[in-house]
Amino acid sequence: xxxxxxxxxxxxxxxxxxxxxxxxxxxxxxxxxxxxxxxxxxxxxxxxxxxxxxxxxxxxxxxxxxxxxxxxxxxxxxxxxxxxxxxxxxxxxxxxxxxxxxxxxxxxxxx
Amino acid sequence: xxxxxxxxxxxxxxxxxxxxxxxxxxxxxxxxxxxxxxxxxxxxxxxxxxxxxxxxxxxxxxxxxxxxxxxxxxxxxxxxxxxxxxxxxxxxxxxxxxxxxxxxxxxxxxxxxxx
Numbered sequence: 001x002x003x004x005x006x007x008x009x010x011x012x013x014x015x016x017x018x019x020x021x022x023x024x025x026x027x028x029x030x031x032x033x034x035x036x037x038x039x040x041x042x043x044x045x046x047x048x049x050x051x052x053x054x055x056x057x058x059x060x061x062x063x064x065x066x067x068x069x070x071x072x073x074x075x076x077x078x079x080x081x082x083x084x085x086x087x088x089x090x091x092x093x094x095x096x097x098x099x100x101x102x103x104x105x106x107x108x109x110x111x
Numbered sequence: 112x113x114x115x116x117x118x119x120x121x122x123x124x125x126x127x128x129x130x131x132x133x134x135x136x137x138x139x140x141x142x143x144x145x146x147x148x149x150x151x152x153x154x155x156x157x158x159x160x161x162x163x164x165x166x167x168x169x170x171x172x173x174x175x176x177x178x179x180x181x182x183x184x185x186x187x188x189x190x191x192x193x194x195x196x197x198x199x200x201x202x203x204x205x206x207x208x209x210x211x212x213x214x215x216x217x218x219x220x221x222x223x224x225x226x
Contacts, residue, residue, distance in 0.1 A: 033214065042217035042218055042219045042220050043201075043215075043217050045215075087153055098159060098167060101153040
């Protein structure tokens with residue numbers, strides 16, 4: 001089966017740095033995605049990791065360790081608009097490539 | 112065009128009504144998905160079409176009926192729904208069919224309320 005674990009909620013201060021962790025146990029691995037979702041809106045793509053290491057994209061970075069089944073999303077210079085739910089999604093390998101979503105981490109950014 | 116378009120954005124229906132949700136993409140993507148999302152929960156997969164064929168049905172009740180008229184369109188027909196079916200229904204597409212992983216492009220969703 002597939003199991004993805006993320007913290008339910010995190011809070012941080014505007015201008016700070018926050019790290020959102022995601023651990024996974026899946027039937028093989030074919031890539032990990034991070035999505036941002038504001039309340040009542042569709043998820044939007046943030047990052048994609050398939051090899052170990054850090055992928056940087058502006059204020060957002062994502063890290064992957066396949067041997068540990070672990071990823072994190074790092075958000076720098078937090079802004080109020082970063083308050084949203086952050087979804088970790090893993091694509092298993094073999095058979096049907098259907099992504100499994102974690103429950104999402106609700107990030108609240110305070111002034 | 113990198114959009115997935117869903118209509119209607121909001122829908123209110125009674126338990127005896129028949130309605131449809133529509134989804135359209137013109138990115139040439141080969142896989143299209145329907146997800147259901149309740150408040151503060153992750154998206155739950157309902158159906159996947161790959162190359163216009165229904166590939167995955169995640170044990171969804173028959174009151175939800177998907178249809179893929181062509182490679183760009185995906186419909187979800189609704190009949191005799193229950194109040195607990197009220198949710199945000201998300202359509203998504205990905206470039207590959209079920210032969211490869213790829214980024215999901217989501218539509219803005221259809222907010223459904225069943226009275």
